[in-house]
Amino acid sequence: MQFKELIVQETNNICEQLSSYEDRHTSFKELFLTKDTINFGPIKLLDRASIAMRTVILFLTVLTIYFFSTLDYQSIDVLKGFTDTFVNFKTMFLNPYAQRFTLGEAFYNVVVTLGLAFLTTLIGGIVALLLGLLAAQNLAPKQVTNLIKGFVAIIRAVPTILWVLIFAVAAGLGSAAAIIGMSFHSISYLTKAYSESFEDLDRSVIEALMASGANWWQIVFQAVIPSSVTYLLSWTFLRFEINFANAVAMGAAAGAGGIGFDLFMAGGFYFDLREVGFITYLIIAIAIALEVFSTNIKGKLQKSI
Amino acid sequence: MALLELKNVTKNYNNECCALDNVSFSVDKGEFVSIIGPSGAGKSTLLRCINRMVEASSGEISVDGLISSSLSKKKLRKLRTKIGMIFQHYNLVDRLTVIENVLHGRLGYKSTLAGVLGRYSQEEKSQAYRIIEILGLNEQIYKRCDQLSGGQKQRVGIARALVQNPKIILCDEPIASLDPNASKIIMDHLGNISKEMGITIIVNLHQVEVALKYSDRIIGVNRGKVVFDGAPCDLTTRQIRDIYGSESEDLIIDLGERHAG
Numbered sequence: 001m002q003f004k005e006l007i008v009q010e011t012n013n014i015c016e017q018l019s020s021y022e023d024r025h026t027s028f029k030e031l032f033l034t035k036d037t038i039n040f041g042p043i044k045l046l047d048r049a050s051i052a053m054r055t056v057i058l059f060l061t062v063l064t065i066y067f068f069s070t071l072d073y074q075s076i077d078v079l080k081g082f083t084d085t086f087v088n089f090k091t092m093f094l095n096p097y098a099q100r101f102t103l104g105e106a107f108y109n110v111v112v113t114l115g116l117a118f119l120t121t122l123i124g125g126i127v128a129l130l131l132g133l134l135a136a137q138n139l140a141p142k143q144v145t146n147l148i149k150g151f152v153a154i155i156r157a158v159p160t161i162l163w164v165l166i167f168a169v170a171a172g173l174g175s176a177a178a179i180i181g182m183s184f185h186s187i188s189y190l191t192k193a194y195s196e197s198f199e200d201l202d203r204s205v206i207e208a209l210m211a212s213g214a215n216w217w218q219i220v221f222q223a224v225i226p227s228s229v230t231y232l233l234s235w236t237f238l239r240f241e242i243n244f245a246n247a248v249a250m251g252a253a254a255g256a257g258g259i260g261f262d263l264f265m266a267g268g269f270y271f272d273l274r275e276v277g278f279i280t281y282l283i284i285a286i287a288i289a290l291e292v293f294s295t296n297i298k299g300k301l302q303k304s305i
Numbered sequence: 306m307a308l309l310e311l312k313n314v315t316k317n318y319n320n321e322c323c324a325l326d327n328v329s330f331s332v333d334k335g336e337f338v339s340i341i342g343p344s345g346a347g348k349s350t351l352l353r354c355i356n357r358m359v360e361a362s363s364g365e366i367s368v369d370g371l372i373s374s375s376l377s378k379k380k381l382r383k384l385r386t387k388i389g390m391i392f393q394h395y396n397l398v399d400r401l402t403v404i405e406n407v408l409h410g411r412l413g414y415k416s417t418l419a420g421v422l423g424r425y426s427q428e429e430k431s432q433a434y435r436i437i438e439i440l441g442l443n444e445q446i447y448k449r450c451d452q453l454s455g456g457q458k459q460r461v462g463i464a465r466a467l468v469q470n471p472k473i474i475l476c477d478e479p480i481a482s483l484d485p486n487a488s489k490i491i492m493d494h495l496g497n498i499s500k501e502m503g504i505t506i507i508v509n510l511h512q513v514e515v516a517l518k519y520s521d522r523i524i525g526v527n528r529g530k531v532v533f534d535g536a537p538c539d540l541t542t543r544q545i546r547d548i549y550g551s552e553s554e555d556l557i558i559d560l561g562e563r564h565a566g
């Protein structure tokens with residue numbers, strides 16, 4: 001009772017104070033503009049963080065100026081360089097044309113690249129599903145999760161292309177090295193993503209099912225996976241898009257074939273800018289199609305679940 | 306022979322003394338037992354020792370004639386199917402529907418493969434429907450659990466326990482997160498379950514007045530020790546003080562009101 005009265009009193013006090021402020025200054029806007037009303041204490045404009053920030057920016061500016069002023073341009077005319085590049089872009093993107101192959105052949109090579117992306121995502125997804133379960137803190141002992149999480153973090157820290165080159169030592173440059181290397185990186189990426197999706201289900205829920213006599217595998221397949229399936233799919237789609245881009249690059253860099261290899265030949269071997277433009281457009285079209293497709297599927301899934 | 310029997314059960318977490326200290330009691334079929342006591346007294350630990358979600362440090366617990374500490378993993382699973390459990394925070398799989406959550410109660414009876422594939426028999430499904438209907442959830446049956454109110458979620462929890470065909474249902478503060486209205490509905494359901502289905506109910510409660518209203522028997526716990534074990538009408542002000550220590554003052558007022566009313 002007393003407490004309630006006290007609150008009512010206090011509220012009234014505050015209201016009175018506020019309205020007297022309003023009387024004196026006619027509006028709240030003025031209240032905030034006048035300096036003498038409320039003293040918030042000294043406002044520090046230069047605290048430690050902003051000093052550090054300014055120092056870094058200043059340092060970078062000086063460095064940039066120094067770099068450009070001392071850069072050895074040799075005999076290159078910078079302005080001409082820019083205009084030539086621009087002209088090249090114009091030929092590339094305004095007059096795309098495929099000379100060395102038909103549309104059918106181009107399409108076939110796109111399918112090869114998509115196949116590479118699909119296969120590596122599939123291998124990655126299956127292995128990561130198992131590893132993800134063992135890396136999820138609500139499903140496995142702490143030592144196991146730490147071990148797996150650390151292991152995949154190391155794999156992930158090394159870029160895909162490097163893994164492909166490492167496996168190329170054993171398998172030789174080509175599609176085998178590309179598949180192994182890309183799968184390897186996909187596994188580590190998806191393991192992290194999957195395990196975090198699994199961890200969304202509270203440990204106490206899993207304990208509740210354990211208490212009713214269900215065992216680990218039953219809980220995983222009846223509770224954990226069904227409740228995280230939308231996340232799993234959307235991570236997998238994302239990785240497929242990444243792997244498509246990787247597959248294009250591997251075609252060029254590791255000789256894995258597909259549309260990436262055509263791009264490499266057109267650009268680096270035949271110097272055919274119009275063909276480079278054509279292939280680039282083709283790749284962009286595929287990427288957009290993938291994006292639309294995956295967005296659609298995700299939308300449907302979200303509706304059905 | 307009693308359905309559930311605890312003999313000198315003691316539990317120490319991390320060698321600290323004593324979440325449970327030499328607890329002994331037995332419970333019969335169909336009894337409604339409330340366990341009351343301040344927080345940290347060991348109520349949750351006591352319930353979890355019964356289905357071995359927590360391993361007792363020493364002592365003997367027998368459920369339906371089986372000494373639970375001696376059971377193999379497989380037999381323990383079988384024993385657990387006979388013991389339902391419901392929780393303060395419901396512990397449902399939020400993104401699944403009511404019927405899916407209720408059917409989870411059957412997993413313990415299945416082989417690993419049948420459970421993994423989710424093969425529920427027609428009989429199991431119709432039993433689940435029947436229980437959902439009894440608990441008044443027919444309209445929510447295909448709704449996801451995260452769209453339900455707290456009271457509805459707790460009823461799904463009860464349905465999941467009932468579909469196990471349990472002999473005992475353990476309830477760990479089932480109404481601590483619910484408003485008075487929903488609390489009454491839940492407690493009424495638990496009361497009916499013990500009376501009409503003959504299932505033993507053991508419920509941890511915070512509210513003395515609720516325990517007084519629904520229980521056949523009250524067990525008071527303080528610092529891991531049983532300090533009261535008897536019928537609700539035998540619970541005196543002094544004993545409430547023993548159970549709750551310094552927290553007891555406002556609770557005693559409730560008891561006074563009961564005697565007045």
Ligand SMILES: Nc1ncnc2c1ncn2[C@@H]1O[C@H](COP(=O)(O)OP(=O)(O)O)[C@@H](O)[C@H]1O
Pocket residue numbers: 318319324342343344345346347348349350351
């Ligand atoms: N997992 C645990 N590890 C260590 N100590 C615990 C654990 N669970 C409970 N305890 C301790 O055991 C005592 C009893 O806890 P609990 O059974 O949860 O009490 P209640 O349910 O009555 O509030 C408390 O002192 C608590 O700190």
Ligand SMILES: [Mg+2]
Pocket residue numbers: 348349350478
């Ligand atoms: Mg508790």
